[in-house]
Amino acid sequence: MTSIKPRDLRFQLGESLAAEWNDDDWFSTAFFNSMSILFPYGEKSFIDSVRTNEKHINDDKLREAVRGFMAQEYVHRREHQRFNELLCDLKGYDLDYLEGAIRGDAKTLKDMDPLFWLATTVAYEHLTATIAGQLLKQDGWIKNANPDIAQVWRWHAVEEIEHKSVAFDVYKAAGGTHSMLRKAMVLMSWEFLVRYQLRSVLHMYRRDKPPFWRTLGQATRFLFARGGFIRGNWSHYWKFFRKDFHPDDIDDTMVLDRAINLYGLAH
Numbered sequence: 450m451t452s453i454k455p456r457d458l459r460f461q462l463g464e465s466l467a468a469e470w471n472d473d474d475w476f477s478t479a480f481f482n483s484m485s486i487l488f489p490y491g492e493k494s495f496i497d498s499v500r501t502n503e504k505h506i507n508d509d510k511l512r513e514a515v516r517g518f519m520a521q522e523y524v525h526r527r528e529h530q531r532f533n534e535l536l537c538d539l540k541g542y543d544l545d546y547l548e549g550a551i552r553g554d555a556k557t558l559k560d561m562d563p564l565f566w567l568a569t570t571v572a573y574e575h576l577t578a579t580i581a582g583q584l585l586k587q588d589g590w591i592k593n594a595n596p597d598i599a600q601v602w603r604w605h606a607v608e609e610i611e612h613k614s615v616a617f618d619v620y621k622a623a624g625g626t627h628s629m630l631r632k633a634m635v636l637m638s639w640e641f642l643v644r645y646q647l648r649s650v651l652h653m654y655r656r657d658k659p660p661f662w663r664t665l666g667q668a669t670r671f672l673f674a675r676g677g678f679i680r681g682n683w684s685h686y687w688k689f690f691r692k693d694f695h696p697d698d699i700d701d702t703m704v705l706d707r708a709i710n711l712y713g714l715a716h
């Protein structure tokens with residue numbers, strides 16, 4: 450496990466957040482904007498689920514990694530909150546509506562079995578680390594964007610990879626089973642990748658009214674092309690369902706080192 454330390458960055462996003470900031474492409478801009486909407490409530494739920502289960506940890510190294518994980522997620526929440534508030538302000542999106550789905554789920558999960566709550570965090574952490582790896586590898590995912598907006602995504606992606614195994618290791622220390630993880634992954638994949646995204650992108654579409662056929666073409670390319678969102682993520686995504694899976698089985702060292710150097714993210 451690499452040492453996990455937060456980079457306490459503050460981004461100056463400005464008016465360019467109102468534009469189709471990702472390569473003048475409405476769909477991929479809306480897709481990443483929708484993902485950003487999930488982080489303040491989502492990452493609070495991740496932190497709380499790990500905190501609720503940390504009494505099971507018997508290993509100082511893991512305890513230290515948990516501190517690093519929480520500190521990183523705390524700064525992610527703060528910066529994505531700023532991102533989301535400015536975005537909604539500039540674009541006229543309803544932040545309360547957009548956050549409604551994840552806010553409701555976070556509340557429901559909190560009242561469930563603490564180990565299942567943590568299993569959902571483990572599933573999310575695999576999803577975010579998978580997407581992060583592709584985002585750093587596929588230069589086309591974030592392209593011709595305002596440098597600060599691009600940096601939000603690269604910085605977040607780097608740190609998601611750095612702490613990708615923490616929740617998993619806490620879950621194992623708490624005695625979590627693999628079958629529960631699989632259930633959590635099926636459920637969270639639906640919520641995170643389909644329901645929340647669809648709900649938010651549709652809201653943004655109704656407000657922005659971009660041309661239908663152009664948007665459909667952009668969506669098809671972004672989601673289904675070679676190296677696109679679905680084909681790009683698939684090979685890492687499905688590994689989670691293997692019985693003996695551990696997040697460190699996926700070696701991201703090269704992607705991570707390259708990104709840290711290329712985007713000036715060394716500590």
Ligand SMILES: [Fe+2]
Nearest residue numbers: 492522525609
């Ligand atoms: Fe995060």
Ligand SMILES: [Fe+2]
Nearest residue numbers: 522574577609
């Ligand atoms: Fe994370």
